[in-house]
Amino acid sequence: MCASITSTSITNRELWQNALVQIELGASQASFRTWFRNTDIVNRNGSVVYVAVPSKIVKEWLMEKHHKLILKALRGLDNSIRTVEYTVHRSATPVAEKRPARPEPMENASFDLGSLYIDKRDNLNPRYTFDTFVVGPFNQLAHAAARAVIERPGLAYNPLFVYGSTGRGKTHLIQAVGNYFKKMHATKKVLYVTSERFAVDYINSVRAGKANNFKDQYRQYDVLIMDDVQFIANTEKTQEELFHLFNAMHDNNKQIVFSSDKHPMTLPGFEDRLKGRFTAGMIAEIPEPDVESRTAIIRAKLENHGFSLPEDIIQYIAENVRGNIRELEGILNMIVCKSQLKGKGITHTDVRVLIKHNIKPNKGVSVDEVVRRISQYYEIPEKSIYEKTRRKEVVKPRQIIMYILREEFSISYPSIGEKLGGRDHTTVIHSCEKIKEELKSNPSLEQEIDHVRTLIHT
Amino acid sequence: MRISTTKEKILEAVVLSERLVGKKESLPVLSCVLLEVGKALTVRATNLEAAIEISIPGDGAERGVVAVPASILSQTLRSTLGERIDLKKEDGNLSVKSHGATSLIKSIQNEEFPVMGDDEESGGMINVPRESLMRCLQSVSYAASPSMIRPELGSVYVIVKDGGITCVATDSFRLAEKKISGSVSRKSETEILIPLKHVIELAHVLERIEDDSVDLRVGESQMSVKASGVRYTSRVVEGNFPDYNEIIPKSFVSEATVLKNDFSEILKKARVFSGSDQHVGIHIYPKKKILTATARSNDVGEMSDSIDSALSGEDLDINFHIGYLADCLPSIESDSITLSFAGTGKPLVIRGVSDASFTYLVMPLNR
Secondary structure, X not given: OOHHHHHHHHHHHHHHHHHHHHHHHHXXXXXXXXXXXXXXXXXEEOOEEEEEEOOHHHHHHHHHHHHHHHXXXXXXXXXXXXXXXXXXXXXXXXOOOOOOOOOOOOOEOOOOOHHHOOOOOOOOOOXXXXXXXXXXXXXXXXXXXXXXXXXXXXXXXXXXXXXXXXXXXXXXXXXHHHHHHHHHOOOOOEEEEEHHHHHHHHHHHHHOOOHHHHHHHHHOOOEEEEEOHHHHOOOHHHHHHHHHHHHHHHHOOOEEEEEEXXXXXXXXXXXXXXXXXXXXXXXXXXXXXXHHHHHHHHHHHHHHHOOOOOHHHHHHHHHHOOOOHHHHHHHHHHHHHHHHHHOOOOOHHHHHHHHHHHHOOOOOOOHHHHHHHHHHHOOOOHHHHHOOOOOHHHHHHHHHHHHHHHHHHOOOHHHHHHHOOOOOHHHHHHHHHHHHHHHHHOHHHXXXXXXXXXXXXX | OEEEEEHHHHHHHHHHHHOOOOOOOOOHHHHEEEEEEOOOEEEEEEOOOEEEEEEEOOXXXXXXEEEEEHHHHHHHHHOXXXXXXXXXXXXOEEEEEEOOEEEEEOOOOXXXXXXXXXXXXXXXXXXXXXXXXXXXXXXXXXXXXXXXXXXXXXXXXXXXXXXXXXXXXXXXXXXXXXXXXXXXXXXXXXXXXXXXXXXXHHHHHHHHOOOOXXXXXXXXXXXXXXXXXXXXXXXXXXXXXXXXXXXXXXXXXXXXXXXXXXXXXXXXXXXXXXXXXXXXXXXXXXXXXEEEEEEEXXXXXXXXXXXXXXXXXXXXXEEEEHHHHHOOHXXXXXOEEEEXXXXXXXXXXXXXXXXXXXXXXXXXXXX
């Protein structure tokens, strides 16, 4: 977590605790307990202190009856304070209600609501904050860049471009920037948008003949966060619009944050001038988390569940579930759920079985589906895969299909051959070996296969 | 202070107010109702998060204020036989006289009784039909979480939009939504999250109001409902309710239409045999045209019962928590209900046949 954030919040808390001691002396005990229960300093802006209270009734009472006492107590501690403002807690949870010591039994499945909490004004999901972002060696750079951005928005790094493969925490990080910003600057307007949404908005506004409204609407924001820019590849007009929007915001020192699955320079289907803009600020990669970071992430997630696992099991999971943090979360959910169902501790074997069964792609994807998606990716007709043609543009995708079917779905060589137009199993073996060989020397192929893999699993 | 009024009126006002009053308050005046006589008698009570104010007519009014413990006043009034009650402040205490009976209730210093700010000026006023609002709240409130750890799940989400009222609540295991359309001015729009405990009080208050419509006001961090003589105010939670439309399944693998009472009966029977787990298995076999419920526990034994139903789709065996299924039935007005299954591990949707106003989603058990 950001050092400056912690230090201010601790000061606020300490300030209020000390003030409360003073206030308690000036009020009757019953009255103090009633009116100052669940109060806190939520914010401090120069000489103004914002005190949060549980309800409007309490707010009015404090303003009317205890304002002088409060102000005096606070000024006694820090005489730069001039005013005290009262606000009602956004969602005051009574202090008495602590998290239950043991998590409720998770025998009943629950709705997956996590991703549905979206503030309609800015599309931000309040769940994504810096507090819940686990920092490890792998994402340190991206995290530091994001912090620099929130400290000096529009000036430090503009734009900030975060890239990395799926499930590495890009969205979490860039949304955390938005949420932090929103919290600190109530008057500034933040917008989080996926590039896809942006493109749809643009197309709709053009269709409705309101392209100008579209421009104005996006230019009003102080911070624009665009997720997954790779999805507007090959969209000439949308990219042009983004280019102009970028320039308009950049000239006015408005912060822009992008995320994508690739380095901006290797993004296919983007115009050079846009790529140039992407690289103008700071580019931070989020690579695959290292084992230590994965361990830290597992611990953090377990703590969220109010659950604990033996150290050796945590190690085992960290070593065996690689890359994708979302997958890691899925496995942990399953482990927590399973152990609650069984009502006793989970063993090493259980975990091994769970990982083995769940980490491999689901078997629901059919061979035809794989062929369809991959041929779509390479923009070749699906049926050419099954044909005997040896045209270069077909051969490579076909080999990749064989490789994926073998590696990801563990289908036997003969049956792969049979399914792809009655080929001999030696052909399949040769293809798989060839791709494996090439992977060693060709990083761009690796990226392609990564991409194909995510395509199949979504 | 002095006023005379009928027992019925004042008892009702005091009983309604007493529900709000805190039990163990460190400030004694918060366990009190405040009686204030101006032109009429006003009874007030608050627990700092919610407040109620009820005016009742009376005669022989002389201005004044007194605060007395709510429970003592309500018990006194309950056991009073006369129709007419005379209230009078004597030496700072409250004398209650009726039909030859006299009680003197010790009053409590009322300087610290909270001011209940008028919120007439804040926010727009929306006139809503009392019964629609009440039914909407009652149809969903049981699905809210009893805990306020996640405030939006511990609250009922009330939306006034497009001329109708929608209430939604979920504890993440089930979700209830009730829509009543065409009852509000199309110009009015608001969205609020009212914590469950205040919703229960609000519904209770609405039940006891006689007016056809009430004025709903949403102001800074609180909302109020006002009708003739009664004003109920409670805090609202700020927050985002999840975009719940996303979790309502769009396609189903199987569907069953059954009589609501039949379904309710087999759940009752299953409850007996389900032991402490309260689990029930629902099995549907469209080809054989039967819907069966089964339950078993080691201590009690086991049961299996089938009911007549119209079925379509695939065979399915799926387990639920009985309470989660049964909770929604009283809120469904039709005689028959449709159970639409989206598959194992996916929510079951329950609706009344030919009733689009109510939707209930429930998640199955994990195995």
